[in-house]
Amino acid sequence: MIAQLQGRLVEKNPTEVVIDCGGVGYQVNISLHTFSLIPNSENIKLYTHLQIKEDAHTLYGFVEKSEREIFRMLISVSGIGAGIARTMLSSIEPKQIINAIASGDVGIIQSIKGIGNKTAQRVILDLKEKVVKLYNIDEVFAVQNNRNRDEALSALEVLGFVRKASEKVVDKIVKEDPEATAETIIKKALKSL
Numbered sequence: 001m002i003a004q005l006q007g008r009l010v011e012k013n014p015t016e017v018v019i020d021c022g023g024v025g026y027q028v029n030i031s032l033h034t035f036s037l038i039p040n041s042e043n044i045k046l047y048t049h050l051q052i053k054e055d056a057h058t059l060y061g062f063v064e065k066s067e068r069e070i071f072r073m074l075i076s077v078s079g080i081g082a083g084i085a086r087t088m089l090s091s092i093e094p095k096q097i098i099n100a101i102a103s104g105d106v107g108i109i110q111s112i113k114g115i116g117n118k119t120a121q122r123v124i125l126d127l128k129e130k131v132v133k134l135y136n137i138d139e140v141f142a143v144q145n146n147r148n149r150d151e152a153l154s155a156l157e158v159l160g161f162v163r164k165a166s167e168k169v170v171d172k173i174v175k176e177d178p179e180a181t182a183e184t185i186i187k188k189a190l191k192s193l
Helices: 032-037 065-075 082-091 094-103 106-110 117-134 139-158 163-176 182-192
Strands: 004-013 016-021 024-030 043-052 057-062
Touching: 004 024, 016 043, 024 032, 024 043, 024 082, 032 082, 043 065, 057 065, 057 082, 065 082, 065 094, 065 117, 082 094, 094 106, 094 117, 106 117, 139 163, 139 182, 163 182
Parallel strands: 024 057
Antiparallel strands: 004 016, 004 043, 016 024, 043 057
């Protein structure tokens, strides 16, 4: 099993890179998240996952070990292949995937191209316990505040605020007051934005 590659970056595009390791060029499939983290230096190191099928040996590479672990968890779910897992990691941040699974948010996972309602539910059903244990997430906190947080963010977006800026403010409010209702979060956020 090839666990990591370290070498000279020969080619780089949003879906794959070629790394020269001692004269051998390895073609490695990557997510957009990894693409955004690859430094512009000549030498790079990627953590890899080797998938062996009858007709192909395919390498998937990740700048962060944590992204590789999430990828491996996702492909362990029936109906999620390496291609869909890579699309998931390209569509939303790995941290958002973890939070969506922990909080049981089918909507976020279903918003990813190629993922239907049943597949999103299966991902949550199969991985929720593992994710909550592995990342030490307080399950009750994640579920309870997710709805209020999302409602507040939607309302702020309707009011014309940029989502990225709103998320930072709302997350800070939710962290300080886990019991806050959507209305309270919106009122506090409007004072800060």
